[in-house]
Amino acid sequence: MTAAVAISLDVNGERVEADVRPRLNLADFLREHLKLTGTHVGCEHGVCGACTVRLNGEIVRSCLMLAVQAHDSSVETIEGLSDSGEIADLQSAFRDRNALQCGFCTPGMLMAAQDLLKQSPQPDREQIREHLSGNYCRCTGYQAIVDAVETTARMRAGRVP
Amino acid sequence: MKASAFAYARATSVADALELLAAHGEKAKVLSGGQSLMPAMNLRLVSPELVVDIGGLAELRGIVVKDGVLTIGALTRHVDLLKSPEVATHAPLLKDAVAHVAHPAIRNRGTIGGSLAHADPASELPACMLTLGACIIARGPGGERRIAADEFFAGIYETALLPQELLVAVELPVRPTNSTHFFQEFARRHGDYAIVGLAAQAAVAHDRFTDLRVGFFAVGDRPLLAKSTANLVGVAVTAAALSEVSSALDEELNPLEDQQATPAMRRHLAKVLLARCVSSLLSRPDLCSGVRA
Numbered sequence: 223m224t225a226a227v228a229i230s231l232d233v234n235g236e237r238v239e240a241d242v243r244p245r246l247n248l249a250d251f252l253r254e255h256l257k258l259t260g261t262h263v264g265c266e267h268g269v270c271g272a273c274t275v276r277l278n279g280e281i282v283r284s285c286l287m288l289a290v291q292a293h294d295s296s297v298e299t300i301e302g303l304s305d306s307g308e309i310a311d312l313q314s315a316f317r318d319r320n321a322l323q324c325g326f327c328t329p330g331m332l333m334a335a336q337d338l339l340k341q342s343p344q345p346d347r348e349q350i351r352e353h354l355s356g357n358y359c360r361c362t363g364y365q366a367i368v369d370a371v372e373t374t375a376r377m378r379a380g381r382v383p
Numbered sequence: 384m385k386a387s388a389f390a391y392a393r394a395t396s397v398a399d400a401l402e403l404l405a406a407h408g409e410k411a412k413v414l415s416g417g418q419s420l421m422p423a424m425n426l427r428l429v430s431p432e433l434v435v436d437i438g439g440l441a442e443l444r445g446i447v448v449k450d451g452v453l454t455i456g457a458l459t460r461h462v463d464l465l466k467s468p469e470v471a472t473h474a475p476l477l478k479d480a481v482a483h484v485a486h487p488a489i490r491n492r493g494t495i496g497g498s499l500a501h502a503d504p505a506s507e508l509p510a511c512m513l514t515l516g517a518c519i520i521a522r523g524p525g526g527e528r529r530i531a532a533d534e535f536f537a538g539i540y541e542t543a544l545l546p547q548e549l550l551v552a553v554e555l556p557v558r559p560t561n562s563t564h565f566f567q568e569f570a571r572r573h574g575d576y577a578i579v580g581l582a583a584q585a586a587v588a589h590d591r592f593t594d595l596r597v598g599f600f601a602v603g604d605r606p607l608l609a610k611s612t613a614n615l616v617g618v619a620v621t622a623a624a625l626s627e628v629s630s631a632l633d634e635e636l637n638p639l640e641d642q643q644a645t646p647a648m649r650r651h652l653a654k655v656l657l658a659r660c661v662s663s664l665l666s667r668p669d670l671c672s673g674v675r676a
Contacts, residue, residue, distance in 0.1 A: 224388045224389060224390050224391075225390075227391055243388070244388075244389055244390065244391030244434065245385065245386045245387065245388050245389060247385070247386070247421070247425075250385070266384060266385070266425045267421075267422035267425050267426055268418065268421070268422050268485075268489060271486070271488065274488050277491075280462075280491040281487060281488040281491060282488050282491050282492050283418075283488050283489060283492070285421075285425065286417055286418055286421040286422060286425075286489070286492065287417060287421065287492065288391070288414075288417070288421075288434075288436075290391055290393075290436070291414075291417065291436065291438060293393075334487065334488065337487065337488075338487075351573075352573055353487055355486055355572060355573040355574045356485065356486025356487065356488055356489065356574055357486075
């Protein structure tokens with residue numbers, strides 16, 4: 223009964239079919255099976271946020287989801303958001319402000335930040351901190367990350383006539 | 384760590400899920416959003432032989448208000464509670480509480496039924512169920528039964544649910560029009576499990592409580608509906624009266640020790656929250672002066 227289960231899902235816009243063991247979590251499926259290693263695996267119990275991906279447009283912890291649960295859904299990883307250019311401005315704001323050092327948390331941090339900016343385009347620093355509260359960074363002390371998200375929000379607002 | 388191997392069944396209906404649970408009993412675990420079960424499985428605290436995935440059962444999702452009762456389907460996610468106009472109107476305490484449940488990415492998956500069935504004594508929603516006088520609806524091979532919230536939580540990760548039963552919904556009485564509420568918790572990081580928390584609903588008239596229900600969490604092996612706070616109802620609350628109730632509350636608490644706090648620290652913080660709660664609900668800053676976390 224622990225036999226593999228057939229799943230079919232969209233990953234970054236491409237259809238993926240696979241047979242997976244039930245115990246395989248979505249993060250490991252993305253990393254090991256699809257070689258999308260931008261999704262990082264940190265704590266494996268939902269605390270650190272490094273494995274954050276989008277599922278049907280909403281951010282989720284890919285370590286707290288089985289690959290079989292992603293059947294029939296649409297998953298977007300940091301590779302998808304990066305390649306499409308959706309977060310190019312956010313990425314360059316992170317780079318300009320040194321909002322990363324080792325980079326381990328950065329994919330999850332960008333996922334969560336972009337999720338916030340989509341929902342509330344003009345967040346204050348408190349809202350930014352709250353939305354990123356589920357993402358640990360052990361290098362930066364967060365100040366620079368909050369700065370980068372705030373700057374991106376301002377720049378996006380400026381672009382709208 | 385990774386979860387150990389298990390078999391997986393995607394339930395196609397509630398009846399199908401119940402059949403699987405009847406056949407496998409304690410060897411099976413129900414998976415809804417997985418935000419409590421998956422960490423427990425990854426940490427190998429739980430190693431079910433069979434995981435019954437009820438995540439696709441649309442019939443268990445949704446929020447309905449009818450005849451003074453707010454019915455919330457078990458698969459309703461935290462984010463749905465947070466955004467629901469019905470919850471905001473009829474159970475605003477619940478909305479305040481859910482904002483403290485974990486983080487956005489977890490609230491997008493976690494469900495009310497999963498949280499209640501998991502019964503972590505430090506989680507917010509079980510205590511809210513006590514405060515709001517909720518009724519938990521479980522379906523089993525013999526049909527449905529209704530379990531009062533104060534009989535539902537039986538210990539750390541323990542509930543009145545039988546292995547063959549599925550939590551399908553919760554019912555909350557809609558709040559009385561004159562009611563007011565208060566929610567606060569101490570946590571090291573916003574969204575983490577509370578060190579101690581309080582969820583209260585009250586009615587106030589002429590500067591006195593006409594009703595006061597105070598639920599605590601992370602103060603023992605299960606959430607607690609305080610009895611001693613009854614002494615604050617119908618009287619002019621003084622600092623002395625509050626202090627007496629606070630001492631009586633101490634008798635009701637049975638806090639556990641963990642890496643976050645000692646029992647003594649939890650007792651102290653519970654009293655701080657009670658003072659803040661009473662002070663805030665009665666708009667009496669004086670009742671909170673001198674109380675320090």
